[in-house]
Amino acid sequence: MSDALAIGVDVGATKIASALVARDGSVLAARQTETRVRDGGDALFARIAAQVNALASQANAPLAGVGVGAPGWVNPAQGVVLNAVNMNWENVALAQAIQTRLAVATSVYVQNDVKAAALGEWLFGAARGARDFFLLTIGSGLGSAAMANGALLDGAQFLASELGHLAIDPHGRLCNCGHSGCAETVLSGRGLIAETRAALARGIASQLRDAAALTTHEIIAAALQDDAAACAALQVMGEWLGIVIASGVAWLNPARVILGGGLGIAAYDVLMPIAQPEVMRRVLPGSDRDLMYARVQVTSSAVGAAALAFLAE
Numbered sequence: 001m002s003d004a005l006a007i008g009v010d011v012g013a014t015k016i017a018s019a020l021v022a023r024d025g026s027v028l029a030a031r032q033t034e035t036r037v038r039d040g041g042d043a044l045f046a047r048i049a050a051q052v053n054a055l056a057s058q059a060n061a062p063l064a065g066v067g068v069g070a071p072g073w074v075n076p077a078q079g080v081v082l083n084a085v086n087m088n089w090e091n092v093a094l095a096q097a098i099q100t101r102l103a104v105a106t107s108v109y110v111q112n113d114v115k116a117a118a119l120g121e122w123l124f125g126a127a128r129g130a131r132d133f134f135l136l137t138i139g140s141g142l143g144s145a146a147m148a149n150g151a152l153l154d155g156a157q158f159l160a161s162e163l164g165h166l167a168i169d170p171h172g173r174l175c176n177c178g179h180s181g182c183a184e185t186v187l188s189g190r191g192l193i194a195e196t197r198a199a200l201a202r203g204i205a206s207q208l209r210d211a212a213a214l215t216t217h218e219i220i221a222a223a224l225q226d227d228a229a230a231c232a233a234l235q236v237m238g239e240w241l242g243i244v245i246a247s248g249v250a251w252l253n254p255a256r257v258i259l260g261g262g263l264g265i266a267a268y269d270v271l272m273p274i275a276q277p278e279v280m281r282r283v284l285p286g287s288d289r290d291l292m293y294a295r296v297q298v299t300s301s302a303v304g305a306a307a308l309a310f311l312a313e
């Protein structure tokens with residue numbers, strides 16, 4: 001194992017987080033700034049490079065490289081973001097745009113942010129030692145990434161493991177992608193709010209009266225106090241989570257299933273006791289033997305991105 005360091009950068013629609021990371025995943029220095037998509041690409045690339053340059057100047061060991069996690073559709077082989085709606089990006093050569101602005105000579109690796117997070121869990125977190133696992137991130141949408149036989153699944157067009165758009169209910173709610181009943185319409189903040197509104201509309205007793213201004217934070221807090229409407233909504237969500245996990249188990253026979261994302265982490269203790277029996281009920285006998293469930297351990301997305309550079313060494 002080399003003693004090299006890596007810099008990880010997570011580019012999100014609202015903030016850019018970066019970190020100087022050691023080979024064991026520990027953070028030696030970290031920076032954060034607003035993304036400000038409206039300022040345009042050049043300003044954004046300059047801000048990313050400035051963060052990387054500042055962190056590189058703090059490094060007291062050789063750099064293995066810079067790993068960048070970006071939202072949307074990414075070609076990691078070319079370091080190009082093919083499409084990222086929230087960033088207004090189409091065919092952006094992100095690796096090159098950053099690299100040309102760096103003060104140090106080092107390689108830049110770009111990957112989809114959820115896939116980068118999965119590699120981070122594999123190197124530093126809940127997937128250590130597993131050759132077969134998948135990660136689900138429940139937040140504003142449903143992200144997923146999978147590893148099989150010790151290799152990340154990229155796909156022919158780098159769109160493998162998009163479980164958020166697994167069609168689970170032909171009569172379900174409309175998804176952002178334009179189709180109905182994608183897993184993301186249920187397993188997301190939007191999905192939880194919609195289920196809670198439906199429970200309130202059915203007249204289920206609840207402390208959550210102002211249905212117009214519901215937040216996922218309030219719903220989870222209410223569920224932890226046994227609020228009937230919040231519990232009903234999370235029950236539906238947990239059952240669907242079990243169905244999606246069972247589908248992933250049927251497809252990949254993973255050793256581990258890892259749950260993350262803001263909502264996935266916050267609601268883990270409510271969702272998993274509902275989802276796990278649903279998985280057991282549905283999967284082929286034997287495929288759940290020694291199957292382990294875990295919450296993500298790498299909570300810094302910048303650390304996950306740094307894994308890209310260490311793995312490219």
Ligand SMILES: [Zn+2]
Binds near residue numbers: 178179182
């Ligand atoms: Zn969809």
